[in-house]
Amino acid sequence: MSLLVTAAVVAMVVFVGIHAWPTFEHNGLSWLGPGGNLETQIETMQAAGVNPPASAYHLNAWPLVYGTLLTTSVAVVCALVISVLSSIFIIELAPASLRRLAVPVIRLLASVPSVIYGLIGILVLVPFVGNHLITSSEKASVQNTVELTGAGLLVTVVILTVMITPIMIALICEALVSVPTSWREGAIALGLNPLRAVLAVTVKAIRPAIVAALVLATARALGEAIMISMVSGSRSFAPRPSDGLVFLFEPLRTLASAIVDYHEGLGAPALSSTLYAWAFVLLFSAFMLSVAGYLIKLPLRRYQVRG
């Protein structure tokens, strides 16, 4: 039984790798770099038919990689702050009645399907941002390159943050509970006020758990496909910070959401191989994340708090 699981993982890496190979073979590592227009490149692939020439594989996936990195990192940083604060609130500050309410709420937020988040995003938040937050002069300022509808970076990051925060809270809360009360009481006895004591002693003690939560949340944010495909505007465009505030409203696309957007093109070998290459990048980064999490946690183990 157990070996079956391992076999499935090995098979996954092998199959995705095999299908992705032609892309890497034709492009090398410049595949990840910027250059060219991604959407025309993909149209070339679709047009190339069943026996694509080598030139059809040409692709520069930078807008997608950039979109993925951007959404993931911003959302994870926001979620980290919010989740540490609200875990402290739930465990240390909230009155017992509120705490009893908060725990099921967190669990509920963690289990809402991503398609529901996407639906709320595309039907409520996107029109709101499009109609009320974006002024027409802002729309005019970038009309030569992209059309601003409201779907874009801001909505994506907000929803992504709401999606990954509960996961982090669950892990952090669990660790907070396992820190001995006497540590904190010792700090209070030394003259710290209760909040300082929590921040200085308890939060420091659960650093391995916070790292674990970060890793898990990053993995989740990297792989989120459906929700982002619904609310991100789905343009292979790399938002430009030089545009000022408009930057927040520019559409983008991530590796995972691009797979969803183009899955109907799986029949064309060049495009299909490209999709598998994106999947391979995701798989590789998920794997690297768990390795990194393990390595970071090692020196922190001496705090003897399970993470």
Next chain:
Amino acid sequence: MYTRRLAPEALPPGAPKKGGRGRRSSPLTWRWGDRLALAAAWIAGLGLCLIAASIVLYMGYRGIQYLRPNLLFSRPAPGTQQNQTGGFLDPILGTALLTLIGIALSVPLGIGAALWIAEYGRPTWLARIVESSIEIVAGTPDIVIALFGLAIFQLSLFAPFSFTASGGGVFGRSYIAAGSMMSLIALPPLFTATRDGLLAVPAHMREASYALGKTRIATIRRVLLPTVRSNIATGMTLGVSRIIGDTAIVVLLLGDTLRIEPQGSVAGIGVLRGTGSSLTSYVYDNSPAGEGAAPQKAYAAAFILMVLVLALNLIVEKIGRSRGDAEVPTVAGAIA
């Protein structure tokens, strides 16, 4: 569940009860930075509760507004008008079918792996590999799992599980394909819950069973499995809620036909080999992002989905409560 349990020695008799206001310093005397941090913590905590409440209330409002009983019992149909396109009986059945296949496959896998890790676990290096491979499965995005499933089920070896196009290409999309990939999604919570339950069973229970002359297998069947029943139930519920909520696998691996389209002449197996939809893909297709663009129906279907998720949450809560908070299954591990 997250209540802080005080060690008995932490509270000497006569000490003021925890939570008593007497000895706490009032936040009003704190430094400004600390006060701000305190306020931020309150805002973050209450804000999350507000977000959750507004999501539930909004979905409930929209659901009641748009849900009609006939939507539940009519099949989706092609059409250009809203009132022609039918309801979502097929997606509901599709969700049920996927859940059934996914759980049927992942329960033996998950429990088997957990039993082996917790009770045998030798050789150690192999156990470590198995455990980390389950961790990798847990960290893999569902969209990658979906593409992997497509790669597997398009092999001619697996042709019987989906239909074959006239040119000899295997389509690779069917209820079996999607369901078996769903089992990978449900596996990590099931495995983690069962393993943690088994590790929490005290050693003397096993020893008592051995002392009565039972074999290892009999001990597992008669003593250990009944003891960790509630953990398995929690793991299964969490697995089911992940299967129900998953969209990417359905969109890629179920062929994206709104109606259940059986393949072949045999009644039951035809459906399994055929394509169809689930509630999640129905919502996706009917949102502005998909082709259908019928927001009312998307809301109605999402409402059903939400009710299912809420019900599953209540079940998990109930199982947890009936057991007391003695050995809390790791919520975190389950979510992962």
